Amino acid sequence: MERTIPGKYQNGKEDRFANNLNRNKIHPQKFALLVACGSIMMMFAAWTSAYLVRKAAGNWLEFQLPPAFVLSTVVILLSSLTLHASYRAFLKSQEKQYRYLLLGTLALGFVFLFCQYRGWTALSQMGIEIGTNPSGSFVYVLSYVHAAHIVGGLAVLAVACLHAFAQKLNPTPKRKLRFELTFIYWHFVDLLWVYLFLFLLSQQA
Amino acid sequence: MATVDIKSPKTQEEQLIETLGFDDHFHDHHEGDKYRSNFINTYVFSMDHKIIAKQFLITGMIWALIGAMMSLVFRLQLGFPEESMAWLKPVLGKWIIINPETGMGTLSQDFYYALVTMHGTILVFFVLTAGLSGTFSNLLIPLQLGARDMASPFLNMLSYWFFFMSSLVMMYSLFLSTGPFSGGWTAYPPLSALPQASSGSGTGMTLWILSLTLFVVSVLLGGINYITTVLNLRTKGMSLWRMPLTIWAFFVTAIIGLLSFPVLVSGFLLLMFDRGMGTSFYLSEIFVGGQALDHVGGSPILYQHLFWFLGHPEVYIIILPAMGLVSEVLSVQSRKPIFGYKAMVFSILAIAFLSFIVWAHHMFMSGVNPFISNFFVVFTLIIAVPSAVKVFNWITTLYGGNIRFNAASMFAIGFVSMFISGGLTGIFLGNSAIDIQQHDTYFVVAHFHIVMGIAAFFGMFAGIYNWFPKMYGRFMNETLGKIHFWGTIIGAYAIFWPMHYIGMAGVPRRYYKFDTFTSFSQFDDMNKFITIAAIITFSFQVLFVVNFFYSIWKGKKVTTQNPWGATTLEWTTPIRPGHGNWEGKLPTVQRWAYDYGKDGKEFVTQVTPMAEGEVSGDDH
Numbered sequence: 128m129e130r131t132i133p134g135k136y137q138n139g140k141e142d143r144f145a146n147n148l149n150r151n152k153i154h155p156q157k158f159a160l161l162v163a164c165g166s167i168m169m170m171f172a173a174w175t176s177a178y179l180v181r182k183a184a185g186n187w188l189e190f191q192l193p194p195a196f197v198l199s200t201v202v203i204l205l206s207s208l209t210l211h212a213s214y215r216a217f218l219k220s221q222e223k224q225y226r227y228l229l230l231g232t233l234a235l236g237f238v239f240l241f242c243q244y245r246g247w248t249a250l251s252q253m254g255i256e257i258g259t260n261p262s263g264s265f266v267y268v269l270s271y272v273h274a275a276h277i278v279g280g281l282a283v284l285a286v287a288c289l290h291a292f293a294q295k296l297n298p299t300p301k302r303k304l305r306f307e308l309t310f311i312y313w314h315f316v317d318l319l320w321v322y323l324f325l326f327l328l329s330q331q332a
Numbered sequence: 333m334a335t336v337d338i339k340s341p342k343t344q345e346e347q348l349i350e351t352l353g354f355d356d357h358f359h360d361h362h363e364g365d366k367y368r369s370n371f372i373n374t375y376v377f378s379m380d381h382k383i384i385a386k387q388f389l390i391t392g393m394i395w396a397l398i399g400a401m402m403s404l405v406f407r408l409q410l411g412f413p414e415e416s417m418a419w420l421k422p423v424l425g426k427w428i429i430i431n432p433e434t435g436m437g438t439l440s441q442d443f444y445y446a447l448v449t450m451h452g453t454i455l456v457f458f459v460l461t462a463g464l465s466g467t468f469s470n471l472l473i474p475l476q477l478g479a480r481d482m483a484s485p486f487l488n489m490l491s492y493w494f495f496f497m498s499s500l501v502m503m504y505s506l507f508l509s510t511g512p513f514s515g516g517w518t519a520y521p522p523l524s525a526l527p528q529a530s531s532g533s534g535t536g537m538t539l540w541i542l543s544l545t546l547f548v549v550s551v552l553l554g555g556i557n558y559i560t561t562v563l564n565l566r567t568k569g570m571s572l573w574r575m576p577l578t579i580w581a582f583f584v585t586a587i588i589g590l591l592s593f594p595v596l597v598s599g600f601l602l603l604m605f606d607r608g609m610g611t612s613f614y615l616s617e618i619f620v621g622g623q624a625l626d627h628v629g630g631s632p633i634l635y636q637h638l639f640w641f642l643g644h645p646e647v648y649i650i651i652l653p654a655m656g657l658v659s660e661v662l663s664v665q666s667r668k669p670i671f672g673y674k675a676m677v678f679s680i681l682a683i684a685f686l687s688f689i690v691w692a693h694h695m696f697m698s699g700v701n702p703f704i705s706n707f708f709v710v711f712t713l714i715i716a717v718p719s720a721v722k723v724f725n726w727i728t729t730l731y732g733g734n735i736r737f738n739a740a741s742m743f744a745i746g747f748v749s750m751f752i753s754g755g756l757t758g759i760f761l762g763n764s765a766i767d768i769q770q771h772d773t774y775f776v777v778a779h780f781h782i783v784m785g786i787a788a789f790f791g792m793f794a795g796i797y798n799w800f801p802k803m804y805g806r807f808m809n810e811t812l813g814k815i816h817f818w819g820t821i822i823g824a825y826a827i828f829w830p831m832h833y834i835g836m837a838g839v840p841r842r843y844y845k846f847d848t849f850t851s852f853s854q855f856d857d858m859n860k861f862i863t864i865a866a867i868i869t870f871s872f873q874v875l876f877v878v879n880f881f882y883s884i885w886k887g888k889k890v891t892t893q894n895p896w897g898a899t900t901l902e903w904t905t906p907i908r909p910g911h912g913n914w915e916g917k918l919p920t921v922q923r924w925a926y927d928y929g930k931d932g933k934e935f936v937t938q939v940t941p942m943a944e945g946e947v948s949g950d951d952h
């Protein structure tokens with residue numbers, strides 16, 4: 128993390144109020160985002176513990192997760208890789224790789240949502256509707272709310288793509304920070320899904 | 333307004349900041365006060381943490397008045413069930429049912445429950461969370477840490493406006509023809525999950541969830557900001573161990589909030605799915621109106637777990653900021669360093685940690701396995717230890733102090749009294765065997781009103797009287813403040829002390845009327861007494877509100893920078909600081925926050941360098 132010039136962070140007007148002591152060696156906005164991710168994680172942690180409590184109470188319908196969810200997991204992991212590569216290219220000022228890998232990430236994000244959608248229809252074809260049994264309801268709730276967070280991530284990625292294609296590559300601290308914020312959030316929603324998927328998998332009979 | 337009202341030669345602190353301060357070039361690239369160019373940006377959509385603090389405070393005060401008036405209405409019902417309430421018809425409309433023959437007006441039972449529910453929700457969330465923590469975290473975090481503003485002034489502004497929207501939704505729900513939600517502030521299913529369960533369970537409940545979800549967003553935005561500001565924007569020299577206890581309290585409160593409020597949202601979301609999507613998280617095949625629901629296998633206990641996982645930390649979210657304010661006020665107004673600073677910090681941390689592993693003490697009677705209850709009994713009782721450490725330290729701080737008995741310090745002392753009284757009854761309730769008898773009686777009502785309701789209000793009042801000069805550049809009227817204090821402390825005990833006896837006799841809470849229990853008729857007079865005490869105590873709060881607004885415009889002006897002789901940084905700003913707080917450089921911190929009565933000096937501000945050979949005050 129580089130030091131900023133005295134008196135200015137070069138990103139965003141709000142920083143007029145930030146002093147430049149750089150206490151944490153981590154930019155306040157990045158730190159705030161990490162705190163927010165922790166908070167979101169608590170919500171999902173609550174559901175997965177509720178899942179366990181509810182499961183222990185019996186009347187629990189066992190079923191196999193549809194393969195679409197496996198596919199979506201692969202896709203979202205891939206998207207993290209492309210995003211990572213795009214970031215590397217950004218740092219090395221390789222404009223073309225940076226742009227197209229970013230676009231690829233956005234595309235993979237949409238593919239992920241599509242896979243989730245296939246997962247939901249597959250569940251419903253198996254006779255598992257949202258109201259059928261709590262075991263299925265939990266899968267729906269977890270994946271719906273996760274998908275809502277993905278939609279947020281897609282919006283952020285779309286803005287990042289817009290920036291990438293509309294401007295010349297020029298890794299100023301401001302743009303770097305913006306990229307890093309996108310990067311943290313997307314990796315977070317990725318890992319969140321991996322966690323949910325592994326959790327649900329581990330709960331299958 | 334950015335200029336000092338009274339032109340005076342530079343104070344010692346200002347000179348110190350000029351020589352030792354930290355130049356962040358704030359004014360070089362700071363285009364005047366761009367954001368304060370017009371009324372809307374200055375007072376409405378302000379990003380200045382000081383204005384946002386006032387917005388939280390005044391919104392909270394409005395809610396407090398509404399919530400308190402609601403309690404008066406249901407207290408009238410409890411104290412005087414036979415009297416006519418026809419005179420309330422103009423205000424409450426169809427909720428007062430007039431008997432056409434006798435002309436007697438009775439309060440609708442549905443509305444009684446709606447009032448109790450709204451009173452709880454409003455006071456717990458809107459007044460004692462937003463109004464207390466929102467106000468003082470905003471006001472004091474940047475000022476006491478030597479920061480220009482919060483880490484993100486914009487998110488900070490959003491935080492207030494989410495609270496505002498949440499308020500509007502809740503307010504709107506009060507005027508629904510079916511009434512607001514009426515299933516208790518804890519919103520247990522099935523009353524909250526089945527739209528047909530009671531008249532408030534339909535639209536009223538939908539709006540209730542919506543409002544509280546907006547509220548949680550507000551708390552989270554605020555909390556993210558508070559944590560980031562504390563960790564990143566402390567001025568030079570302000571190490572964590574030099575932070576005033578107020579900041580420690582707000583900081584830990586924000587962490588608790590960020591970890592527990594999302595869990596509440598997760599509980600609410602499942603509730604919404606049960607209400608709208610036909611899921612059975614909480615609902616099972618119970619009979620409603622003689623018909624079994626087509627829900628299968630849900631468990632209402634699951635909701636209770638999710639709710640109280642927030643609910644218990646929430647009570648500490650309410651009380652910790654009050655504790656922080658009280659610690660600071662007691663030290664400043666008794667002219668003594670806080671006793672056991674580090675013990676105070678560690679007890680805050682211990683309370684915060686423990687608050688996450690005791691939630692099931694609210695569920696001893698919910699059919700939780702008694703062996704599991706034992707676990708929760710033990711941890712619940714352990715909370716008494718750090719709580720006792722704090723009480724001991726407050727009293728020791730006061731002991732031998734040169735106490736200025738003004739409204740601020742009296743309310744702070746009153747807080748300690750209330751916290752002891754209410755904490756002791758907590759120890760009764762924390763034993764599951766005793767709680768079998770006490771649960772859902774007026775004993776619990778007495779417990780939490782004293783320990784949380786009144787104590788937190790006292791902390792808030794202490795804070796308001798103490799920091800009013802910083803907020804408005806004027807003092808509140810002391811005489812009225814003292815009258816307010818005596819009226820409130822005597823009144824509060826008069827209201828809640830008798831409830832312990834009523835509760836021990838087994839009188840359940842949340843009942844509309846007790847006329848079918850002949851054995852409870854012995855408490856009729858006590859209930860009348862409580863209601864009268866509540867009305868009188870309320871009138872003292874009106875006095876406070878009058879004093880507050882009168883003093884904003886007509887109060888005695890503050891003429892010196894540091895009217896209380898305090899050590900912390902907020903008193904080194906101009907009397908009425910502009911956006912950015914300090915005019916030139918930022919202060920740098922040279923010592924801890926509690927150098928009172930040291931080496932023959934009455935107080936030494938945090939910007940004063942250590943003298944040659946001076947021993948730091950904080951290492952004992």
Ligand code: HEM
Nearest residue numbers: 647651693694716755758759761762771772776780783784
């Ligand atoms: C020594 C510390 C404390 C202990 C051992 C304790 C214990 C308990 C227990 C066991 C209950 C459940 C009673 C029941 O429903 O049967 C309870 C209720 C409650 N306590 Fe405490 N408490 C303590 C301190 C506090 C503090 C500091 C606050 C708030 C600042 C607080 C706020 C509440 C509230 C709001 C309720 C009732 C919630 C409701 O049912 O509506 N307590 N307490």
Ligand SMILES: [Cu+2]
Nearest residue numbers: 644691693694
């Ligand atoms: Cu509790």
